[in-house]
Amino acid sequence: MSSIMRIGRIELRVMDLEQSADYYKNVIGLEETARDSERIYLKAWDEYDHHSIILKKADSPGMDHMAFKVKDPYELEILEHKIEQFGCKLSRVSYGSRIAEGEAIRFEIPTGHEVELYSDIEFVGTNVGTVNPDPWPDNLRGIAPHRLDHALLTGDDIETVTRFFTEVLGFRQSEKIVTVDGEQMIGSFLAITNTAHDLAFVKGPDKKFHHAGFHVDNWYEVLKAADILSKNKIHIEVTPTRHGITRGQTVYFFDPSGNRNEAFASGYITYADFPTITWTEDQIGTGIFYHRRELMESFSKALT
Amino acid sequence: MSSIMRIGRIELRVMDLEQSADYYKNVIGLEETARDSERIYLKAWDEYDHHSIILKKADSPGMDHMAFKVKDPYELEILEHKIEQFGCKLSRVSYGSRIAEGEAIRFEIPTGHEVELYSDIEFVGTNVGTVNPDPWPDNLRGIAPHRLDHALLTGDDIETVTRFFTEVLGFRQSEKIVTVDGEQMIGSFLAITNTAHDLAFVKGPDKKFHHAGFHVDNWYEVLKAADILSKNKIHIEVTPTRHGITRGQTVYFFDPSGNRNEAFASGYITYADFPTITWTEDQIGTGIFYHRRELMESFSKALT
């Protein structure tokens, strides 16, 4: 019952704008919708809005900010007030700061990440249109995900950031990872939609970005994604497997700046009254990689 | 932003309770959770609540009622008030009227169907549990859908019933079918979740039931469903195909009383700001059966 509709965009810091654009357009298969000297704007084929990924030229990789789309400006104002009451530093991003975007509010969440909320963005539409549409357009390239799906961030205080997203922004916690004694939460999976997660946090350094997940249709599309990555000689960190958490099917890899990407399929549908699923830390390997049953070092360590 | 969480149950009228239970348990693969002399209660393996399908002994097939689960009794009261204001006949279903259910409100929607809203039902849980769960349980039988997914009903006044569900109950219209001149709406696909539809109406006689859709995971599960139906010599009305509307993958068939069932996979994810997709009546065949591109007579005529 939140007024937040979904994850709307992630702005990623990349070191070589052209090389990154080539990767996100030809390997991931996003469409470029605009660019200026500092940023390239991209959308997935099945998204209606102007962009969901912004590549921003920077000296180091990472996430500049992620943003959630809110139903309307009135609801945005209500949320702004609640966020300030929670004690977050908050500012306004004015119209025209980035291409095709209206006003946004920007604030620092308890893990130090910058998050924005907005309701105004240019409508672009899709190539199948909205009248008697085909199920998919011609001329798809690369992995061709349907949309940006979710992000995973790290932070020190998982309890507080979870409280912020659930109590202030109306997310539900679909799953959590707790220490074996049950005393501490070290992972938190948060949904604002009926998908298994729109955002997740795991214990780690503040302000760090773990990955952005793109939605692909099914397990065969995960295979196709992995094939395309290998054809393009892109290092696959985690080859196709299933998550215990979300039950989703997945492959992980890195963009040219070292930002981790995921092609993700088929997590379950969840509802507001579903109980939060609990994973105990001793089973975290199984929770993250259901087939491997253990974490690999890079997956915990490689953050941007 | 509705307080309605999802389709919660459908009570189907069946002529032979035992034969129907055998079908829903061994072919569909639901679990029986309770029964009395008049009704058998069933749930899908991935549902937490006590039941989503009730089979009720009757002289003729059809739908006794369908019900949506609301977040809490307070929200239920607000909705009750709105429904009365809209002018629907409304009554209270008292605690204990059916097994494992609390109070509900029951009302007649503009197409004459009986619909209930409730927030209280016994929690049963699933066989994988909520602590370090496996992605699926052992000993699944039959088609083994994850959950009840949606229903399709027929009625004369699609415009008004759409207005009722959107304005009063907070559904969004994901897709619609209109006459070629655009004057009249003859199909309406309504979502209260992020799935492509939780309920749909097509032009036809009032009070009639077209089908109940069960969610299966993917296109291979649709094949498995069709194989299982054929192994059990159950007539498949529509062999595996894709819908234009919802993009879902589907197979249609009938229960022993003639109530139509569907195994449905993979419709798109939709959000509150997505435009309503329009199908024109001349393309209705493609909209319903994307590969066949035309309707078959039985699909319009066989209603219960």
Added chain:
Amino acid sequence: MSSIMRIGRIELRVMDLEQSADYYKNVIGLEETARDSERIYLKAWDEYDHHSIILKKADSPGMDHMAFKVKDPYELEILEHKIEQFGCKLSRVSYGSRIAEGEAIRFEIPTGHEVELYSDIEFVGTNVGTVNPDPWPDNLRGIAPHRLDHALLTGDDIETVTRFFTEVLGFRQSEKIVTVDGEQMIGSFLAITNTAHDLAFVKGPDKKFHHAGFHVDNWYEVLKAADILSKNKIHIEVTPTRHGITRGQTVYFFDPSGNRNEAFASGYITYADFPTITWTEDQIGTGIFYHRRELMESFSKALT
């Protein structure tokens, strides 16, 4: 233990050469490898030889001939002798009769169809090459089958044509359809490889062509094939389903001249010692279309 390696090519009569080429190249997704004023030569992406489909300009649709590739000219001579002994009319097709082909022998089988055997054809290779190849090439178009898989022909005397292919050419019968009294064979599925069939015959008029089957990888590729056909407004005669016979997954449709095509996936692997599977005529519907359990009229009647 036959010296015949596989179905090598089918020459189809088509009424409009350009329109047909457009269909076979852009919808089916074959590559054009040569053409002259009368014929266009095509291969599938995963075939090494110069062509597997020849389109020949004609006044009526149908199959000019189909041909099997034999291991070497010596074995071809042995087979030539056996075929003559069986009593077939036989002639030599000289080098240069068609592009990229060497000599062939041509003969009329008991159902009146023209069949050729050859061992010499130009080697073209595939886009993935034979050194450290990727599993699939870039820039696939349309349905993009791996290869020509099999053909189905009709004829009056199924027993004799079966005897010809098994006794003279070394095929095995993987499956057969017989009248309920077991007296007469009305369908015969013949394999020269370990696939479920390379050639099949069903009772019907002599000299007629039922369909050419192209191999696609899996059930999702069958869905993709059907989607592509619908996107191209090509009539799908049989939407995605499973065969009882061969267990394969299938979709049937027609080329612009009315020659039936099939995208076929996943039939079983068979061996020389496997028993012939028997279908009785009363179950022929289930044998052909496992989900529908009955034949449709067009499938028996539309022949070229």
Added chain:
Amino acid sequence: MSSIMRIGRIELRVMDLEQSADYYKNVIGLEETARDSERIYLKAWDEYDHHSIILKKADSPGMDHMAFKVKDPYELEILEHKIEQFGCKLSRVSYGSRIAEGEAIRFEIPTGHEVELYSDIEFVGTNVGTVNPDPWPDNLRGIAPHRLDHALLTGDDIETVTRFFTEVLGFRQSEKIVTVDGEQMIGSFLAITNTAHDLAFVKGPDKKFHHAGFHVDNWYEVLKAADILSKNKIHIEVTPTRHGITRGQTVYFFDPSGNRNEAFASGYITYADFPTITWTEDQIGTGIFYHRRELMESFSKALT
């Protein structure tokens, strides 16, 4: 054109007969067809012959022998003669040495492994039967492969063992791995059927067993296999991925004695005239694991 039809059986040495039988029956999903004090005999659901896996009580794991089925005793004699001429040590295994088997010939191949050829084994059949069969039987358990598919063995002299299988037994080499200078063959993939491989050798110690591959239908069945292994807490060495070599989809794991198993799907179809595909040693990682692009230590080292 060989008289060898397929890989017929592998006899595996296992240390705990009951524990191993439990694994092969309930996790792999084979059926037990016979047992005595020393051996348990198993078949896959889609195999007609009495057994394809024999578990033999032993002090150490490994392969006692593997055997190929030959068309008839006459052809067996011809092969016996050729094998002796090649210089292999050869003996007769007399009728009754193992349950349900007739006579066999047994010989040591150039890598020191014991191999048998036979034509006589009891016919058991399948649960779907050979008259109007369903595509799959009810009550499948575990991974439920269709059949034993292939084996991979190690040895010092890959060239000679390849020459033995191609020149003496009529196998074709579908793929090979060579040193970068092209001087030495270090991997050899051999087919006697139209599948991508029935037997393979990689450079390593003589007499060692690398894995037995079981055929599953498709990429979703590979996922199901991996899920089942994880549910049963069985270590998965290689999570679902694609092979460059054969293009097959795969998951690797171990039986309770440490013998490696594979669930394998979807390799290509190959023919006698196809060129041998070459992988250079620098690309061996990509050849074996197309997504990972490098070998893992255990995969080379863990042999039985």
